[in-house]
Amino acid sequence: MIQVENLTKRYGERVAVNNLTFHANKGEIVGFLGPNGAGKTTTMRILTGYMPPNEGKAIVAGFDTLTESLEVRQRVGYLPENVPLYPEMTVVQYLDFMAELRHLPKREDRVDEVMELVHIAERADSYIGNLSKGLRQRVGLAQALLHKPEVLIMDEPMDGLDPQQQLAVKQLIRDIGKDQTVMLSTHILAHAQELCHRVIIINKGQIVVEDSPERLNSQIAGGGRIHLTVEGDGTGLLENLQALPGLAGVRAVTDGQFLIETLPGADARPAIARAVISGGWNLLELQREKASLEEIFLQLTKEEIAQQTEQADDDDTAEQET
Amino acid sequence: MRNLWTIAKREFNMYFASPIAYVVAFAFLLILGYFFVGELVQAAQFGGPPQATSSLGLFVTLVLFMSPAITMRLFSEEQRSGTLELLLTAPIREWELVFGKWLAAFGFLALILFSTGIYVLILNQYTSPGLDFGELLAAYVGMLVMMGSLMALGVFVSSLFSNQIAAFFVTMAAQLILWIVGFLTQNQPGPWAEFINYLVFSNHYYDNFHRGKFDLTDFTYFVSLSALFLFLATRMVESRRWR
Numbered sequence: 096m097i098q099v100e101n102l103t104k105r106y107g108e109r110v111a112v113n114n115l116t117f118h119a120n121k122g123e124i125v126g127f128l129g130p131n132g133a134g135k136t137t138t139m140r141i142l143t144g145y146m147p148p149n150e151g152k153a154i155v156a157g158f159d160t161l162t163e164s165l166e167v168r169q170r171v172g173y174l175p176e177n178v179p180l181y182p183e184m185t186v187v188q189y190l191d192f193m194a195e196l197r198h199l200p201k202r203e204d205r206v207d208e209v210m211e212l213v214h215i216a217e218r219a220d221s222y223i224g225n226l227s228k229g230l231r232q233r234v235g236l237a238q239a240l241l242h243k244p245e246v247l248i249m250d251e252p253m254d255g256l257d258p259q260q261q262l263a264v265k266q267l268i269r270d271i272g273k274d275q276t277v278m279l280s281t282h283i284l285a286h287a288q289e290l291c292h293r294v295i296i297i298n299k300g301q302i303v304v305e306d307s308p309e310r311l312n313s314q315i316a317g318g319g320r321i322h323l324t325v326e327g328d329g330t331g332l333l334e335n336l337q338a339l340p341g342l343a344g345v346r347a348v349t350d351g352q353f354l355i356e357t358l359p360g361a362d363a364r365p366a367i368a369r370a371v372i373s374g375g376w377n378l379l380e381l382q383r384e385k386a387s388l389e390e391i392f393l394q395l396t397k398e399e400i401a402q403q404t405e406q407a408d409d410d411d412t413a414e415q416e417t
Numbered sequence: 418m419r420n421l422w423t424i425a426k427r428e429f430n431m432y433f434a435s436p437i438a439y440v441v442a443f444a445f446l447l448i449l450g451y452f453f454v455g456e457l458v459q460a461a462q463f464g465g466p467p468q469a470t471s472s473l474g475l476f477v478t479l480v481l482f483m484s485p486a487i488t489m490r491l492f493s494e495e496q497r498s499g500t501l502e503l504l505l506t507a508p509i510r511e512w513e514l515v516f517g518k519w520l521a522a523f524g525f526l527a528l529i530l531f532s533t534g535i536y537v538l539i540l541n542q543y544t545s546p547g548l549d550f551g552e553l554l555a556a557y558v559g560m561l562v563m564m565g566s567l568m569a570l571g572v573f574v575s576s577l578f579s580n581q582i583a584a585f586f587v588t589m590a591a592q593l594i595l596w597i598v599g600f601l602t603q604n605q606p607g608p609w610a611e612f613i614n615y616l617v618f619s620n621h622y623y624d625n626f627h628r629g630k631f632d633l634t635d636f637t638y639f640v641s642l643s644a645l646f647l648f649l650a651t652r653m654v655e656s657r658r659w660r
Contacts, residue, residue: 140502145502145505146658147658165510168507168508171506173503175502175506177499179500181431181498183435184431195423196420196504196507196509197508
């Protein structure tokens with residue numbers, strides 16, 4: 096459904112998207128993750144036909160975004176970042192206008208349907224300017240869903256929503272993702288972890304890693320930390336633990352408490368438990384600290400973070416200008 | 418074409434959702450009415466019949482100074498608020514967007530122009546044997562095509578700025594320059610002077626249309642100027658994709 100090959104986009108000297116290649120299948124929810132200014136918005140704008148790439152090409156819903164832009168735009172639903180809307184229109188006026196631009200048959204019915212879908216029907220005659228951020232987000236979403244797009248592209252769809260609204264939007268995205276292709280960007284990793292079948296982490300316009308959230312968790316951050324507590328002061332246990340294979344490091348925190356760092360791969364807890372028991376100590380607590388996507392993300396983009404924060408401000412303005 | 422109409426319809430309706438349009442219309446009608454009364458009084462004092470084109474009175478001058486307020490927001494506002502991204506990712510073509518917006522602005526100004534019809538009716542009552550409607554028709558057609566090109570200029574300038582105030586003043590300056598550009602080259606010989614004189618807006622309106630003469634050259638001038646500015650605006654909106 097989305098096929099991106101060697102996509103490059105430059106703003107003057109700055110390379111916003113650098114030789115990006117990825118794909119998204121039908122019925123797949125793909126998460127686009129990255130720090131601010133990583134090139135998420137730029138990539139999405141290329142996919143929606145808003146701007147062309149300098150190099151490479153993107154095929155969306157079977158059409159080239161550059162040469163068959165109108166065909167692509169007919170099949171793509173897009174929720175831009177910050178959800179631009181017309182504040183002086185009512186919800187129903189706005190949706191009707193967008194439906195008319197898309198030449199939808201039975202326009203009024205479809206507008207009603209979509210308003211029901213995103214739970215905005217009771218505010219149909221409110222002016223958009225008077226709506227809260229969460230409601231506006233839903234209006235934007237309704238607009239993106241109007242024409243039952245084959246591909247739905249959403250830039251920061253959860254931004255500014257309260258937890259309850261986030262839950263509702265997540266459920267909605269899951270439903271849509273069953274038979275349509277969804278691509279969403281976020282910098283909140285928990286959302287990506289929960290929603291997406293596949294996560295693409297990009298930084299400085301390049302893909303850092305691409306995999307399912309589960310595999311990212313187990314493979315890259317398989318190495319984790321184990322907290323161990325035994326009765327008493329645990330004298331002598333340290334040496335026993337250090338003798339165990341498959342551990343990256345062991346240190347005593349206080350009397351009877353140990354912090355064990357493990358290598359990626361097998362779970363070291365059974366071996367540790369055996370070592371404790373067979374040595375005659377009483378095991379009180381054995382707990383694994385699971386590395387989250389958050390840590391993976393920080394780890395992968397670590398070196399860049401410092402520079403990135405400096406650059407982020409320029410990047411934001413540069414992207415807004417275009 | 419259908420999209421053009423959709424855009425125009427929304428844009429036209431939006432004029433009535435914002436105070437700017439009402440303010441502009443109010444100012445127009447107030448000043449027009451004041452001067453119309455003045456013309457009638459003057460005509461009564463000198464004993465002659467008032468001119469047919471009294472109904473248009475200061476309309477041209479008002480258009481020059483106030484019409485930029487009608488076009489200033491068309492693209493500026495969309496750029497500032499980011500809604501241009503919505504429109505450009507919807508399946509519509511840039512020229513449909515540009516022409517649609519122009520049509521809405523033109524329609525709104527035309528509405529104000531047609532409201533001067535009331536003065537025409539009043540004049541018709543005052544004069545005997547009534548007005549020469551052929552003459553008046555030429556003046557109104559001339560006014561319409563001139564308004565068309567001024568609105569096109571405004572649409573183009575609006576596509577350049579994301580700030581409405583900037584769009585307003587640049588449009589007004591451009592209109593005034595087009596109006597008075599012949600000031601220096603008046604009665605000067607040479608091809609350059611001739612060329613510049615040809616560009617002058619006021620000549621194309623006052624020389625024939627305002628005197629009740631329909632002139633195809635002037636008509637063509639205004640229509641091609643509209644086409645030029647709308648073309649430039651389309652290219653400007655398109656260029657956003659490439660920058």
